[in-house]
Amino acid sequence: MAERSTAAVDVADNSGDEPLAADAAKATADGVDTQNGRAADGPMPEKDGERKNAAPAAAPELHSGHKLARRYRLEECVTRLDGFSSWRAMDEKLRRAVGVHLLPADHPRARSVLAAARSSALLGDPRFVQVLDAVEENDLVYVVHEWLPDATELTALLAAGPLEPHEAYQLVSQVAQAMTAAHREGLAHLRLTPSAILRTSTGQYRIRGLAVNAALRGITSDTPQRADTEAIGALLYAALTQRWPYETDAYGLTGLPKGVGLIAPDQVRAGVHRGLGELAMRALANDGATASRQEPACTTPEELAKAVAAMPRIRPPEPAFTAPPEYQHTTYQQGTYGRPTPPGMPTAQTVTVVPPPPLQSRTGRALKWGVAALLIAALGLGSWQLADTLLDHGSQGGNSQNPTPKSDDAPNKKDPVPLSVKGAQEYYPDGNPQDLDGVSHTYDADASTFWRTKSFFDGPDMKAYKSGVGIVYDLGSEEDVSAASIALRFAGDHTTATLYATGSMSSSTPVGSMKKIATATTSDSTLNLAAETPVTTRYVLVWITAMPQAGGDQYSQAGYKQAITDVKFTG
DSSP states (O other), X not given: OOSTTTOOOOOOOXXXXXXXXOOOOOOOTTSOOOOTTSOSSTTHHHHHOOOOOOOOOOOOOOOTTOEETTXXXXXXXXXEETTEEEEEEEETTTTEEEEEEEEETTSTTXXXXXXXXXHHHHHOOTTBOOEEEEEEETTEXXXXXEOOTTOEEHHHHHHTOOOXXXXXXXXXXHHHHHHHHHHHTTOOOSXXXXXXXXXXXXXXXXXXXXXXXXXXXXXXXXXXXXXXXXXXXXXXXXXXXXXXXXXXXXXXXXXXXXXXXXXXXXXXXXXXXXXXXXXXXXXXXXXXXXXXXXSOOOOSHHHHHHHHHHSOOOOOOOOOOOOOOOOOOOOOBTTOTTSOOOTTSOOOOBOOOOOOOOOOSHHHHHHHHHHHHHHHHHHHHHHHHHHHHHHHHHHHHHHOSSOXXXXXXXXXXXXXXXXXXXXXXXXXXXXXXXXGGGGGGXXXXXXXXXXXXXXXXXXXXXXXXXXXXXXXXXXXXXXXXXXXXXXXXXXXXXXXXXXXXXSSSOTTSOGGGSEEEEEEEESSSEEEEEEEEEEXXXXXXXXXXXXXXEOOOSSSOSEEOOEEEEEEEEO
């Protein structure tokens, strides 16, 4: 269900559902919050929406090792709260870790959770942790989502201190843009807390629990865009000050002093970036007040995203340069080189080797003059021979009637040789593959079959949300790769791809460690790449970093996407 093509739309009738009250809010590995049986996020739950009390249904009594749909093996219970439980599980079909929310089919919120999960899966935006499956079977309702073991919660980042201005800028920019896209599709989060924000190793921020976390707790709102905008403002405020912008302590952060209301970030902590501080105030619920009381409040994620874009770009901090240690001159230690002196033994004397004096005697001066004379004689002889050779060649060239054909002296240029592909595998270092089953279609000599990417909202460049997508090809043995021709399904502005030589087909090898062969950009349906000099390798990565906009089809809706129908290498 991670793609729009396979996700089903289920608009549930929630008129009879009675949402329960969530006990609390402590960050856990799946974004579900509990803390000492009380709300941990201050006034935010009440502002998110109404919650009605009802008798909670009993949480399913399952154990580690239990399998769902003979595919998802439960491994560790992360949360058990309010009639539902959350697990880390293993997808035995695709051999990857996943997260699972479980609740009884007769739970008052089971219908709304299913509807929220299926709607979230339809979005297919990589800036959100993807919903992979949403199923009701055997008196159970379960939602399967991505598990990102290498990502770090914003809660953990803030525990180490406030973020740098550039990092805080990236946080608010990426989250605001992602929520703008979600609200365009009619989806709200309503639980945008530090535990719902993950930072990947590439610096991308991903949001988990879109619509689902609120449905699990029965949270609704009459003004969902305002609620999400205020939540983003609270995240930015916390990132700048390491304080929670409400009177209640939450998420390991100290709240503001009681009775003083909302105060500007630069009054809480010195050195706060002024533009970001005012932006946080404009997003929080403060009747439009800001640090300067001049700018209007931001009431929707789209307004906030536009305000971020209008700011001067904040540059990343300069990398710290560590000077190399000063070179230490060493001397020869007689009898103890490389070994410490045993205790009680006398220390060896240090003997400094003094260089011999230059040749200052009468014999030495005669020797220097003799060497200089020989060098002058050799130079004169060489110059005379060179001049004689040039004159001789000039006379021969003037009397020659039959010049030697150039083709006899010039080496024959090697004709390009097609290289056959023995196998291929999708390369997805972020753990989010595009089309695992379609890889073989890119070298089957059938133009009607293809490997396709998902549809993305932003483009053509993919930097903001993904470092790229691609396939690693196995040539069977080491070959001199000089060019490639890639047949594309979608033309338009624009497709950019790069060839890299890599040592294996594993997705764990970073692109930065590979050797670049060639790169090219096109707006046509064929992309030709040629190397300046051939590169010897067995494995070649085709890495796409920009894709054109294309219309919807049976696989995905309109957006920025691409598909490869055929790849040919030459050497």
